[in-house]
Amino acid sequence: MLKLRTASEAVKMIKDGDTVVTSGFMLATTPEELFIAIEDRFMETKAPKDLTLMCAAGVGDLRGGNTGLNHFAHDGLLKRVIVGHFGSNDQIVRMVNENRIEGYNWPQGIVSHVLRARGNGEKGLLSRVGLRTYMDPRVSGSKMNDLAKEDLVQLVNLNGEDYLYYKAPNVDIAIIRGTTADELGNISFEDEIALSMARVAALAAKASGGKVIAQVKNYVKAGQIEAKLVGVCGIFVDAVVITRDIDKNHRMTPGSLFDQSMAGHRQVPTGSRKPLEMSERKVIGRRAAMELVPNSVVNLGIGVPETVSAVAAEEGCSGDLVMTVEAGAIGGVPAGGLNFGASLNPWSITDEPTQFDFYHSGYLDVTFLGLAEVNHSGDVNVSKFGPRIPGCGGFIDISQSTKRVVYCGTFTAGGLEVEISDGKVVIVKEGKSKKFKKGIEQITFSGKQALENGQEVIYITERAVFALTEEGLELREIAPGIDLEKHILSQMEFDPIIARDVKVMDRNLFEDGLMGLKGVIEAKKNR
Incomplete structure (x- = not known):
C-alpha cells in the first residue's frame, strides 16, 4: 500500500x-x-x-x-x-x-x-533492420533535425556482414x-x-x-x-x-472507452461489410488481394492497404487471411480509424517486442503497405515530407523482414479524380503531385537491401503495376483505358524499365460484382 x-x-x-x-x-x-x-x-x-x-x-x-x-x-x-x-x-x-x-x-x-x-x-542492440534506410549512419543515422548530433546508431561489420548497432539509453x-x-x-x-x-x-x-x-x-x-x-x-x-x-x-483507444471484443473478453459478430463502391481504391485493393495465398498471415498498413481486407470480405475470402497488428493482436479483424491498433475477436494478444520478434523472423507471408514516394531504384519514402514528419513506425521492421512486400497507392496525389466505367480506367483529373520521383526526401525502404534480402516487391496503382528488379523499377501491367505515354510515363520523373510482355491488368478488377478472388487464391494451393 x-x-x-x-x-x-x-x-x-x-x-x-x-x-x-x-x-x-x-x-x-x-x-x-x-x-x-x-x-x-x-x-x-x-x-x-x-x-x-x-x-x-x-x-x-x-x-x-x-x-x-x-x-x-x-x-x-x-x-x-x-x-x-x-x-x-x-x-x-x-x-x-x-x-x-x-x-x-x-x-x-x-x-x-x-x-x-x-x-x-545490455548496452544496445545489433540488428540488420534499418540498413540502407535513414536509420543507417551512411544515410542520416535516424537524425531528424540539425540539433540531433549524437550518433545513436552505428554501422558494424561482423563476419563480413553489415549490422546496425542501436545504443540503449x-x-x-x-x-x-x-x-x-x-x-x-x-x-x-x-x-x-x-x-x-x-x-x-x-x-x-x-x-x-x-x-x-x-x-x-x-x-x-x-x-x-x-x-x-x-x-x-x-x-x-x-x-x-x-x-x-x-x-x-484511461480510454481503451481514442475511439472507444472500452470494448470487450478488443480486449479479448468475448467474441462479437463483426457483421457483413457493405461492399466498397467501385473506385481507384477498390481497384488497387482488388489487385493487391490477388497476391494472397491460402491462409496468408498478413499485416496491413493504414489507408489504401486496408481495402485488401474489405475486398477479401466481399469476395468471401476472409478465412484465407490471418491479420496481425503491430500493437500485439494476431487473428480477428483489425480495427481502423480511431481504434487503430486494436482487433475485434483476436486469436491472441501479446506485447510489442514479441509481435516484432514474429515480424523480424520473416513469418509474415505478405505485407500490404502504403505508397507515398518511389524512385527508380524502388526506394520508398513514407516518413518525411518537408515539415510533415509521420515517422516510420513499424514500417521499416515489417518491410525489410517480409517475404512479399506489396505497396498500394494511387499513381499521383493531390486532387486525382478517377472514374471506373465500362471495365476501364478514366483519368478525369490528374493529381498535382507525382509519386514516382527522381529523388525522394527520405529512404524508409531500400530497394537494394530488399534485393539482397531476396524479397519480392511489387508496386500497385490504379493504372499500373511495377516490380522491383536488379535493374530498377519495371513496368509489368497497365490498366485497360490507360495510355502508356500520356497517363504513365509523362506522370513519372524517371523512365522505368518496360517489360517485354507488359500485360493488361485483369479486367475483372474494373467490373462491378465479384471478381473471383476465391478462385485466384485456391488456384495457388498446390503451388
Missing part, C-alpha cells in the same frame, strides 16, 4: 535530465493522467527539465489536440525525443522542425527490442499503464488492447537503477489478481496511480 500515490506525487520522482520511457499506442496503454501531471508540474515549477523521452509507437490522438506526447511540448521540458512514430504529436513535430529539441526516429520494433536488451543488462523512469493494480504493485492488463511496451519499459528502468510508475483504473487487495494475469510484477513497480478521470485519461 506504500506504493499508492497521487499523480502529482508520483511524477516528483522524475529529475532534471532523466530519460523517461513510456508505453502507449495512440491512446491505448497511454498513461495520459501522468502526462498531464508532468505538464502541470513543469508549468508551475519549471521542473523537471531537459528530459529525454522514448516510446515505440505514436502516442496520442490522431485528431491532434493536447494529448499524448504533446503534453511534453514545452520549451525546456524536453531535450531529446527517440520515438517510433510522430504522426499523433503535431506539437512535438513542430519542435523538431524548429530545432527546439533533438529529434530521432527509430523503427517501432527496434525501440521495443532495444528496451528489452537494456532490461537484460539508461532508463531513469518508466511510465506505464495497466488496468488493475493490487496492494503489492502487481499490474494486470485485462481491459487493454495489449501489453504494449509496459513490461520491457519496466525491466529497462530497473536494469538501469531507475523507477517505474504505473497508471491503473482499478485497485484491489493483494492476491485478487490471478498470478498468470500479472503482466508487470510488483517487484518492478515503485508507484501506483489510480486514474481519477477514466473517460478522458
Whole structure:
C-alpha cells in the first residue's frame, strides 16, 4: 500500500535530465493522467527539465489536440525525443522542425527490442533492420533535425556482414499503464488492447537503477489478481496511480472507452461489410488481394492497404487471411480509424517486442503497405515530407523482414479524380503531385537491401503495376483505358524499365460484382 500515490506525487520522482520511457499506442496503454501531471508540474515549477523521452509507437490522438506526447511540448521540458512514430504529436513535430529539441526516429520494433536488451543488462542492440534506410549512419543515422548530433546508431561489420548497432539509453523512469493494480504493485492488463511496451519499459528502468510508475483504473487487495494475469510484477513497480478521470485519461483507444471484443473478453459478430463502391481504391485493393495465398498471415498498413481486407470480405475470402497488428493482436479483424491498433475477436494478444520478434523472423507471408514516394531504384519514402514528419513506425521492421512486400497507392496525389466505367480506367483529373520521383526526401525502404534480402516487391496503382528488379523499377501491367505515354510515363520523373510482355491488368478488377478472388487464391494451393 506504500506504493499508492497521487499523480502529482508520483511524477516528483522524475529529475532534471532523466530519460523517461513510456508505453502507449495512440491512446491505448497511454498513461495520459501522468502526462498531464508532468505538464502541470513543469508549468508551475519549471521542473523537471531537459528530459529525454522514448516510446515505440505514436502516442496520442490522431485528431491532434493536447494529448499524448504533446503534453511534453514545452520549451525546456524536453531535450531529446527517440520515438517510433510522430504522426499523433503535431506539437512535438513542430519542435523538431524548429530545432527546439533533438529529434530521432527509430523503427517501432527496434525501440521495443532495444528496451528489452537494456532490461537484460545490455548496452544496445545489433540488428540488420534499418540498413540502407535513414536509420543507417551512411544515410542520416535516424537524425531528424540539425540539433540531433549524437550518433545513436552505428554501422558494424561482423563476419563480413553489415549490422546496425542501436545504443540503449539508461532508463531513469518508466511510465506505464495497466488496468488493475493490487496492494503489492502487481499490474494486470485485462481491459487493454495489449501489453504494449509496459513490461520491457519496466525491466529497462530497473536494469538501469531507475523507477517505474504505473497508471491503473482499478485497485484491489493483494492476491485478487490471478498470478498468470500479472503482466508487470510488483517487484518492478515503485508507484501506483489510480486514474481519477477514466473517460478522458484511461480510454481503451481514442475511439472507444472500452470494448470487450478488443480486449479479448468475448467474441462479437463483426457483421457483413457493405461492399466498397467501385473506385481507384477498390481497384488497387482488388489487385493487391490477388497476391494472397491460402491462409496468408498478413499485416496491413493504414489507408489504401486496408481495402485488401474489405475486398477479401466481399469476395468471401476472409478465412484465407490471418491479420496481425503491430500493437500485439494476431487473428480477428483489425480495427481502423480511431481504434487503430486494436482487433475485434483476436486469436491472441501479446506485447510489442514479441509481435516484432514474429515480424523480424520473416513469418509474415505478405505485407500490404502504403505508397507515398518511389524512385527508380524502388526506394520508398513514407516518413518525411518537408515539415510533415509521420515517422516510420513499424514500417521499416515489417518491410525489410517480409517475404512479399506489396505497396498500394494511387499513381499521383493531390486532387486525382478517377472514374471506373465500362471495365476501364478514366483519368478525369490528374493529381498535382507525382509519386514516382527522381529523388525522394527520405529512404524508409531500400530497394537494394530488399534485393539482397531476396524479397519480392511489387508496386500497385490504379493504372499500373511495377516490380522491383536488379535493374530498377519495371513496368509489368497497365490498366485497360490507360495510355502508356500520356497517363504513365509523362506522370513519372524517371523512365522505368518496360517489360517485354507488359500485360493488361485483369479486367475483372474494373467490373462491378465479384471478381473471383476465391478462385485466384485456391488456384495457388498446390503451388
